[in-house]
Amino acid sequence: MSAIYTTDPATNERVTLSELARRHGIHVSTLSRRHAEGLRGQALINKIDFAAHLAAQNAKKTQEVERREWIMAASMAALSRPLRHIADAWKMVGGAQ
Known part of the structure; x- marks a missing residue:
């Protein structure tokens, strides 16, 4: 399976979802699900209240x-x-x- 790239909203760098998960302390499966739901940018890495x-x-x-x-x-x-x-x-x- 190939890596999914997206933009890190904090740095505007193009990174993989795995790297984005590492940077923001979010499980990669959470980011993958959110990305599949169409969330991008800050909504992709927002913590849940x-x-x-x-x-x-x-x-x-x-x-x-x-x-x-x-x-x-x-x-x-x-x-x-x-x-x-x-x-x-x-x-x-x-x-x-």
């Missing part, structure tokens, strides 16, 4: 839990209707009279 990343992950999990609870509540509300309502609805749409 772990607190913000963790907060975003927690918010996403909270939304998933709330959505799951809402779906369960909606399902239970529909299932808990008396059979009389179901029969009345059937008559309204032209069912047996």
Whole structure:
């Protein structure tokens, strides 16, 4: 596999991703993934704000839990209707009279 060259945003030198990783203390696989995603320049070497990343992950999990609870509540509300309502609805749409 051939080396991928990019520009080091700190020095404007053309270097390989391996060298860029060494210079900035970032794992080469992280740089490779970011480069494949189209990130270049400073965005390629930016450090992650772990607190913000963790907060975003927690918010996403909270939304998933709330959505799951809402779906369960909606399902239970529909299932808990008396059979009389179901029969009345059937008559309204032209069912047996």
